[in-house]
Amino acid sequence: MANHHAHAVLPDEPEKATLEGKNKVLGFWLFLGGETVLFGSLFATFIALRDQANGGPTSQALFDMNLVAVATLLLLTSSMTSVMATLALHKKDLKKIQLWLTITVLLGLGFLALEIYEFVHYVNEGLKMSTSAFASAFYTLVGFHGAHVAFGISWIILLQVSATKKGLTVVTAPKFYLACLYWHFIDVVWVFIFTVVYLMGMIGGKVG
């Protein structure tokens, strides 16, 4: 790999080349374990309250599956592009990493825009935080995920900007790796939101 002049000294799997890197990767996996409990609790709460519309709009009346399908497509595609960035990381190719992450960020921004549009639309339809227990649970679960997306986007942009100066090193490599891991996790959570909130919200009749 003589053409990769600066990266020739970089070891394989640069994210785990140092003890600090190994610690970060393990610590982040554990953190994601905690995040799983966090989202699990929010999902359980949502499932318990999803039919409590309290006279306000129900999920069946509100959800527009076309919009959700487009949002899902954007986010799942961004998951793939973040994996491409990880693959580029293992090839120690900073240019490719930056390219794939830029696409990831753009797709994420598209998803976020759709979600904001969706929330504004629902509020106009009469679904406010205080309308019903269903509303509170919906905005909290989906909003928490949205906040994770927003945080992830800011994180990745920050990494991209600082990496233009620092380059790909054993210090920056774990950061890229973790950001991609985080992004992938958010997508997995979305798969569950898509199923539990939207698909179940469309087919599930009101209990009682």
Add this chain to the structure above:
Amino acid sequence: MSAHASHAPNRSGLWDYLTTVDHKKIAILYLIAGGIFFLAGGLEALLIRLQLMYPEIELVGAKTFNELITMHGTTMIFLAVMPVIFALMNAIVPLQIGARDVAFPFVNALGFWLFFFGGVLLNTSWFLGGAPDAGWTSYTTLALNQYSGIGVDFYVLGLQIAGLGTLIGGINFLVTIINMRAPGMTFMRMPMFTWSSFITSGLILFAFPAITVGLVLLMFDRLFGGNFFNPDAGGNVVIWEHLFWIFGHPEVYILILPAFGIISEVVSTFSRKRLFGYSSMVFATALIGFLGFMVWAHHMFTTGLGAIANTLFGLATMLIAVPTGIKIFNWLLTMWGGQIRFPTANLFAVGFIPTFTIGGMTGVMLAVPPADYQYHDSYFVVAHFHYVIVGGLVFGLFAGLYYWWPKMFGKMLNETIGKWNFWTFFIGFHLTFFPQHFLGLMGMPRRVFTYLKDQNLDMGNFISTIGAFGMTIGTILFLINVVVAAKSSKRAPADPWDGRSLEWAIPSPPPEYNFVQTPLVRGLDALWVEKMAGNKGMTPAEPIGDIHMPSPSFLPFLMSLGLFVAGYGFIYHNYVVVVIGLLFTLGCMFTRSVKDDPGYHIHEDELEEKGVKA
């Protein structure tokens, strides 16, 4: 690497402690802060007992009484015993596994400051419109706006900030123990305190996110018009109970497992024997940790979950007695035939065993759902959990403090004062809580600020309050002991107790890099193995060389300060303050993220003691 500074940053005094990332100094911070909150919680307890000393007196009144019991429970669990546990974990775990540091020194400091600012935020409620008064469990709907004042907002935000600190602390210890063990330190050679810290950290990781969610939902209900717990709008109060106890039940094992670890170390050292049944102890610890997650609904037997749920949760709860019994017998068999000494540390450890057993037995009684309908919300429950948490955990912490004080501070605690401390605290404890079993069986409810006379409750309550004074005297004696030790000029030796594990192989207090050379571990009770082989110290696993250290940083303090400020913004609905606080914290995170910490090196010739050639 020219980026590496070649010498330690020169900091001293308060500034040193505000910026430190050294796990041994963070341990001292945890101990001081936890100690202060312990005194606050103890003062609250004393006021509760004084109010209940005689029937129908008006010492503090009903409203203050509600605030006192809420703050006593919350303070003791979250702000007193957890930090003291974290103090011992920080001081000892890296030493026991032969590590130079924890995995994430910066995160370690951040964890402390988050806990500290969360605790301060919660306690300022006393001066800013009233403390939380909905009980330490903050059950909804009682904890919603229509029944509770602003104090619950302090509860929600203070615990949220402190809880974040605990969570990242737990992750730090998990990674430290998995990745940073010295060569030869296999999992089955780890000392029991490290093992119990490991399992406890795992419990923290999976339990704390549940309370995070619970607190967020309660916050949304109280501050942003949410309806999670408002039955009128379709909400469901039992969700809070589930979330609280999915966290809350593992929490009692988060508390007690480190105490089990301490007792194992102390009993083994002072019996001059290796711990009996080491591998069954490890297995029992892991099993208790696992079962701890399976039993949360035993706090909710009377909620109306139904007979099947109650039966299953009752059975699962009783199962925990099995691994706990294994532990009790292992401690007894460790002492059996040993050369037992009784310094204060071992007095507390030996006092722990029967006391904790009583608490465990009343626990099995409470695990029977039909019987629980009788005990429910009575003083019997109060007696039970104080036998477990004070008679178990606090005795364990005292044992640990007397045992490891020389390692942490380089000074020995005075044994004469220590023995007075033990006996006043031990007798005071049993006087306080033993009568409460009978008070409960005779019908005295918990959380009620007074009772009528001539209902056979007078004598028990009077004795209980006298006992509380005994515990107060014990605590004051401990503080005196700390001062006496600090003033004494005698320095503690490296290995004052003829210890068995690695922390006793290095000076007291340890140098900032812990080990000059990473030790090679050749068996369980690593130091004892070397002593038995006739060696003077540990065999090194590496040659002497420069040691890389992380730089101190003021950012953990500032990050936590930002959240602290934002917390007040939420409580007082001032969103400008919220935004300022959060932006400040995010700015600190940004700085941390962009500026890499190259750390510094301690050079070979600067090392305080000369190691041996590898």
